[in-house]
Every structure is written in C-alpha cells, then in structure tokens.
Amino acid sequence: MTQIFFAATQYAAATITAAVKAGLFGPREGRRRVLVVSNTSAIPELTTPLDRMPGFEKLRPEFDAVHSWNEMIAPHHPAGWSPLPEEIPVWERALRLAWDLGDGPVEIACESIQANPSRAIADIFADSPIHVYADGLMSYGPTRNRMPADLHGRFRRLLHLDLVPGLRPLLLSEYGVDPVVIPGDIFQQVLKDIGGHGVSLLEELVPADDRPTAVLLGQYLSALELITVAEENELHVRMLRGAVAAGHRHLLFKPHPSAPAQFTQSLEQSAAELGVRLTILDTPLLAETVYQYVRPELVVGCFSTALMTASAFYGIPVARVGTGELLKRLTPYENSNRVPLTVIDAVLPDLEGDTAGVGTPLHQDPERVGSDLAPLVRTVGYCMQPQSYAALRDASVAWLTAHLAEHPQYFSQKRLTRLDLPGGNPSRTATLRRNPTVRRLVRGLRTARR
Known part of the structure; x- marks a missing residue:
C-alpha cells in the first residue's frame, strides 16, 4: 500500500x-x-x-x-x-x-x-x-x-x-x-519541532525580558475582496487601539505573508501617537511559533483560525475586531468564509464592545457549544447550501423561530425569503412562490429530502 x-x-x-x-x-x-x-x-x-x-x-x-x-x-x-x-x-x-x-x-x-x-x-x-x-x-x-x-x-x-x-x-x-x-x-x-528556526529569529527580534503582551493578527482580507485596502488598514488600527485600551503597552503585529508594507505604516503611526511600542514581524512565521516564544496575554484578530489555536491549544485569551461589519457585507450568502466568521463572532469577545471580557479565556464547554453554537452553525450551513443539507430544514425552521430575534446578524432577510424560512418577507415569499425558477428549486429540495 x-x-x-x-x-x-x-x-x-x-x-x-x-x-x-x-x-x-x-x-x-x-x-x-x-x-x-x-x-x-x-x-x-x-x-x-x-x-x-x-x-x-x-x-x-x-x-x-x-x-x-x-x-x-x-x-x-x-x-x-x-x-x-x-x-x-x-x-x-x-x-x-x-x-x-x-x-x-x-x-x-x-x-x-x-x-x-x-x-x-x-x-x-x-x-x-x-x-x-x-x-x-x-x-x-x-x-x-x-x-x-x-x-x-x-x-x-x-x-x-x-x-x-x-x-x-x-x-x-x-x-x-x-x-x-x-x-x-x-x-x-x-x-514546536518545526518552529525551532522561528524561535531563533524571534529571540533576535524580541528580547526575552521585553516580550510583547499582545499579538495582532493580519489576514489580508482585501486580497479576497472582502474589504478595501483602506478598510483593512483601519481594521488593524482598531486592533491596536483596542489592545492599548485593554492596558497593553508593547504589541506585536504579525502581518499576512502576502500583505503589502503599507499595512504596517499606518499601524506604526498609530502606535507612535498612542505612545506604545509596536514590533512588526516581517519574517513569515507560523502564528503558533509566535505563541510558543512570546507567550502573550492576548491575541487579537478578525476571523483567523489562529485565534482559535491560540485559545484551544495554548490557553491564551483572544478577542475579535470587525466581524460585525463583515457579516453584513459578505456576499454571496454561500461564501465559504461565512461559517468561520460566524463561529468567531459567536464565541469570542468583541475587543471594542462595552463588555468585551478581554482576559477571559474562550469557553471550552462542549455541552454549551453543542446546545448553543452547533444549532446556529447548522442553520447557517443549511441556508448556505439548502439542497445538499435538506435534512436540516425542519431543525433550521425551529431554530429560526426561537432564536432569530437574538441573532439576526447571521442571516439576510433576502436569503430567508428565498428559502421560505422564518424571518423572510411574507409578501415577497408569495411572489417567489409563483416564480417558475423558484418552484423548480423547491421541487429539487423536496426530492432531496426524500
């Protein structure tokens, strides 16, 4: 074999x-x-x-x-x-x-x-x-x-x-x-085994007795056309300001390996204005290598997977910035980034919120995840790909009926209307029901459920 x-x-x-x-x-x-x-x-x-x-x-x-x-x-x-x-x-x-x-x-x-x-x-x-x-x-x-x-x-x-x-x-x-x-x-x-070389580089960049207490993660979202370059620059500045407001005076920014240098220029200017120290990691390294050496007190990002590895594998407190705006703008609804964005928004504290809870570890209660987060993710998944997951329709209808008012940010009325789900526009739904294309889609969904 x-x-x-x-x-x-x-x-x-x-x-x-x-x-x-x-x-x-x-x-x-x-x-x-x-x-x-x-x-x-x-x-x-x-x-x-x-x-x-x-x-x-x-x-x-x-x-x-x-x-x-x-x-x-x-x-x-x-x-x-x-x-x-x-x-x-x-x-x-x-x-x-x-x-x-x-x-x-x-x-x-x-x-x-x-x-x-x-x-x-x-x-x-x-x-x-x-x-x-x-x-x-x-x-x-x-x-x-x-x-x-x-x-x-x-x-x-x-x-x-x-x-x-x-x-x-x-x-x-x-x-x-x-x-x-x-x-x-x-x-x-x-x-840890493959990060040895990276640790050596970090030792040269960051003295052991003066390590940053917060790490900021860049994702280069503008390359995916999720936001503009200017908006991404501002997103990084918001991460910096939020971390400073939480009490951090030495921060490390880990840019995406493909991100242009201009991303760091606005950050450096903001750090100087706020009177804090900013270390730019201009060498491509895994975020996990940074965690191993720096051992930060906080990791901040938008919806990077590295946020979850920081919490799940290293026990580092984490916080998010900017997920609310992205949820509103992410198109089409079936965009593959939707579930990662939903998970991060649902389980991590908002660094800019009034009750950010920064310093509180990500809850790792499987029972709560199973009862609260899992039904949300399955409902979002059904709305993204209803034909493939037709078996989830009844559970999605039940969840939307009970919880949509609490979590409207994860769904668009247009999508709910198209799928004839709770929260959709009733008058628009009646019009769609008469549309031949929609009627064919509904027949396909019913066939898939059988």
Missing part, C-alpha cells in the same frame, strides 16, 4: 504529519508514505517551496519520499490545472513511474477536495480511497459544491483539528463521512 499525502502550506503539512504520528494512517510497516508538496501562491516562482522552508527537516522522517507537484505539472499552475478525461490513464502511469509507486494500491490524503490540486490527484487515481483533512474553521461549514457520486463514494474520513470542542464538522457530512479528531497535543509537538 502506498499512501500519498498532499500539502500546500507548512500548517497543512504539520496537520497531516500529526495525523500520521497519531497512528491515524496505521503503522509504518507495510506502507510506503509519499508527501507531495505544492505551491499554490499567485506566483510560485517568487516564494519558497514548502520542502525548502526552515523546519521542514523535522517533518521529513515521517515520509519515504517527497515530490513537488509544481515540478511535475510545469509549466501549469497547481490551482488551475487538472487533466482532461482522456489524459487520466496516461497521467496515472506517468505518476506511478515518476514516483516509483509500482502497480500496487494507492490511498490519498488531501485537503480542499473541491479544488485543485487535490481534485486533480483524486481524478488521476480514480479508484483510490480518499481521506480529506481540514486544518481550519471551514471544516465546520458546508461543502461548497456538490460532489459527483464516483468521487464522494471514495471518501473515507474527514480528519480535523478540534478547534471548537463540542462542534461537529458539517463538511462532507451529507455523504456520510465521519469526522475524526487529530490529537491536539501531538499537533502542538509537531509545531
């Missing part, structure tokens, strides 16, 4: 390595493990490949071979290339030869199965079982696109980090795929 693991980022590679170390892919004996790395950045030639990043040598011993997907399909870009149907047999033979796979069985572990390069490799090895792993909050949201039967019939498990204990992932659940938790302690150890 050959196991092929796909990873596009250092965080993803750490996640799948932790799964391997935890025994979730069986014992090493009798299995050949191949790691395939890809670089899906806009211009891969200008960035460092995953297998050449500092710390990768700590992951390498878990795999018998490492190959580059970019080199294999050059000059095509990994995010935009997939084989034509008639080319698939040729590509399978080519990969088996190039990667020394022989003629034996192959199983695949990959992330983001809906997109390339994961979808491409799944198509090439068309008979192989597939284990999907997710390293972020999107695993709690619905599957973005419907999967063809010949693909989803091969799904075996969804491996994920338990970022919100008590919250069960919705991703791929419509296909009966069971979620499996990757042990957090093993994941933390893997991050």
Whole structure:
C-alpha cells in the first residue's frame, strides 16, 4: 500500500504529519508514505517551496519520499490545472513511474477536495480511497459544491483539528463521512519541532525580558475582496487601539505573508501617537511559533483560525475586531468564509464592545457549544447550501423561530425569503412562490429530502 499525502502550506503539512504520528494512517510497516508538496501562491516562482522552508527537516522522517507537484505539472499552475478525461490513464502511469509507486494500491490524503490540486490527484487515481483533512474553521461549514457520486463514494474520513470542542464538522457530512479528531497535543509537538528556526529569529527580534503582551493578527482580507485596502488598514488600527485600551503597552503585529508594507505604516503611526511600542514581524512565521516564544496575554484578530489555536491549544485569551461589519457585507450568502466568521463572532469577545471580557479565556464547554453554537452553525450551513443539507430544514425552521430575534446578524432577510424560512418577507415569499425558477428549486429540495 502506498499512501500519498498532499500539502500546500507548512500548517497543512504539520496537520497531516500529526495525523500520521497519531497512528491515524496505521503503522509504518507495510506502507510506503509519499508527501507531495505544492505551491499554490499567485506566483510560485517568487516564494519558497514548502520542502525548502526552515523546519521542514523535522517533518521529513515521517515520509519515504517527497515530490513537488509544481515540478511535475510545469509549466501549469497547481490551482488551475487538472487533466482532461482522456489524459487520466496516461497521467496515472506517468505518476506511478515518476514516483516509483509500482502497480500496487494507492490511498490519498488531501485537503480542499473541491479544488485543485487535490481534485486533480483524486481524478488521476480514480479508484483510490480518499481521506480529506481540514486544518481550519471551514471544516465546520458546508461543502461548497456538490460532489459527483464516483468521487464522494471514495471518501473515507474527514480528519480535523478540534478547534471548537463540542462542534461537529458539517463538511462532507451529507455523504456520510465521519469526522475524526487529530490529537491536539501531538499537533502542538509537531509545531514546536518545526518552529525551532522561528524561535531563533524571534529571540533576535524580541528580547526575552521585553516580550510583547499582545499579538495582532493580519489576514489580508482585501486580497479576497472582502474589504478595501483602506478598510483593512483601519481594521488593524482598531486592533491596536483596542489592545492599548485593554492596558497593553508593547504589541506585536504579525502581518499576512502576502500583505503589502503599507499595512504596517499606518499601524506604526498609530502606535507612535498612542505612545506604545509596536514590533512588526516581517519574517513569515507560523502564528503558533509566535505563541510558543512570546507567550502573550492576548491575541487579537478578525476571523483567523489562529485565534482559535491560540485559545484551544495554548490557553491564551483572544478577542475579535470587525466581524460585525463583515457579516453584513459578505456576499454571496454561500461564501465559504461565512461559517468561520460566524463561529468567531459567536464565541469570542468583541475587543471594542462595552463588555468585551478581554482576559477571559474562550469557553471550552462542549455541552454549551453543542446546545448553543452547533444549532446556529447548522442553520447557517443549511441556508448556505439548502439542497445538499435538506435534512436540516425542519431543525433550521425551529431554530429560526426561537432564536432569530437574538441573532439576526447571521442571516439576510433576502436569503430567508428565498428559502421560505422564518424571518423572510411574507409578501415577497408569495411572489417567489409563483416564480417558475423558484418552484423548480423547491421541487429539487423536496426530492432531496426524500
């Protein structure tokens, strides 16, 4: 048996390595493990490949071979290339030869199965079982696109980090795929192993006796066209001001690796005006490496997964900024960022709120998450993808009837009207019911429920 693991980022590679170390892919004996790395950045030639990043040598011993997907399909870009149907047999033979796979069985572990390069490799090895792993909050949201039967019939498990204990992932659940938790302690150890080089850099940048007490996380949301560059600059300034108001005098800003330098200029100016010290981390490092060395008293961000790792794995108090505005503007409703944004908004304190609760650890009560957060997330998921999750309609109607008035920010009246749900516009609903397109959609939903 050959196991092929796909990873596009250092965080993803750490996640799948932790799964391997935890025994979730069986014992090493009798299995050949191949790691395939890809670089899906806009211009891969200008960035460092995953297998050449500092710390990768700590992951390498878990795999018998490492190959580059970019080199294999050059000059095509990994995010935009997939084989034509008639080319698939040729590509399978080519990969088996190039990667020394022989003629034996192959199983695949990959992330983001809906997109390339994961979808491409799944198509090439068309008979192989597939284990999907997710390293972020999107695993709690619905599957973005419907999967063809010949693909989803091969799904075996969804491996994920338990970022919100008590919250069960919705991703791929419509296909009966069971979620499996990757042990957090093993994941933390893997991050510690690969973070040694980063700690050395931080020791040079931040003296041990003068470490920042608050960390600000940048996400580069303007690149996703969620907000403008000017608005993102202001978002970072709001994080700074909120942390200063909470009593912090030395702060560290960790920008997104792709963010332009102008993001830090406005922050530096604001820090000077407020009379506080600001350290800019201009070297790409995992946020978790920063947590390990700095040990901050507070982490602030918008809806970054790194907020949840700070709380769930390091016990650091966390707070959010700007989620309310993004919830109002996020389009279309089925945007994949909606569930991560909803989760962060629902469970983390607002740094700018009157009752921010900064310094209070994120509640980790699985019973409360199961009774309060999980129904909200499932209802949002149903509204995002009603055809795929038709079985959730009755529960969603019940939740909206009881709780919509308390949580209107997570739903749009237009969407509720279109789906004929509580909170929609009754007069508009009557008009929509006469619309032929809507009638076909409703018939489709009813068929799916049967």
